[in-house]
Amino acid sequence: MRIVLVGPPGAGKGTQAAFLAKNLSIPHISTGDLFRANISQNTELGRRAKAFMDAGDLVPDEITIGMAKDRMEQPDAANGFLLDGFPRNVSQAEALDEMLKGAGMKLDAVLDLEVEEDEVVKRIAGRRICRLDSSHVFHVTYAAPKVEGVCDTCGGELYQRDDDSEATVRNRLEVYHTQTEPIIDYYKSQGLLVTIAALGEVHEITKRAMDALKK
Known part of the structure; x- marks a missing residue:
């Protein structure tokens, strides 16, 4: 199957x-992994992307599209793939359609993980990270430490990353609404969109998605 996964941060x-x-x-093909792989392997696309990133600029669509195309042409993607973070706008969605059409392929489904904006803010803004080991992650509501502000595992101080502040999260959501959300209507018009309620336990959400794909 060839699937695109969309949804807010x-x-x-x-x-x-x-x-x-x-x-x-x-x-699983994620935009973040594509950038990291191309930059670490010093590919031409990676070098071009890094130049924009080092200058604090957005990487142009053509570079992201090129990376995605190269990855989807790898042998392990011959029977399908799941795209996460690409396409991020309608221009990229149109480019993906052209790529697949040129290869005699098409998307099977676009899964839209639906969650209320206030829940998104609650999930992200409630995260707390251990200063001594960033792999130790807690949440003030869903996975609270035994002692407030102290890591259960190593006793390190827990803090909120700047990226996780409510103001930053709401800004990220605004960017999502402006740039990425329009692809939902784009794919809906093609009859590819499948909306999945993204509230509940992880395995419950996965089951909903798998059940929807079977249909």
Whole structure:
């Protein structure tokens, strides 16, 4: 299957993508991984992307599209893939359609993880990270430490990252609404959109998505 996963920040796309890709035996292709791989391997696209990133500029669509195309042409993606973070706007969605059409392929579904904006803010703004070990992550509501502000595992101080502040989260949501949300209507008009309620336990959301794909 060839699937695109969309949804606002905090909807759980990364977590669901990993589970769905494993269940469907297809590679999980995320924009973040594409950039990291191309930059670490010093590819031409990676060098071009890094130049924009080092200057604090957005990476142009053509570079992101090029990276995605190269990755989707790898042998492990021959029988399908799950795209996470790409396409991020209608121009990229149109480019993806052209790529697939040129290869005699098409998307099977676009999964939209739906979650209320206030819930997104609550999920992200409530995160607390250990200063001694960033892999130790807590949440003031969903996974509170035994002692407020103290890591259960190593006793390190827990803090809120600047990226997780409510103001930053709401700004990220605004960017999502402006740039990415229009692809939902784009795919809906093609009859590809499948909306999944992204509230509940991780396995429950995965089951909803798998059940929807079977239909």
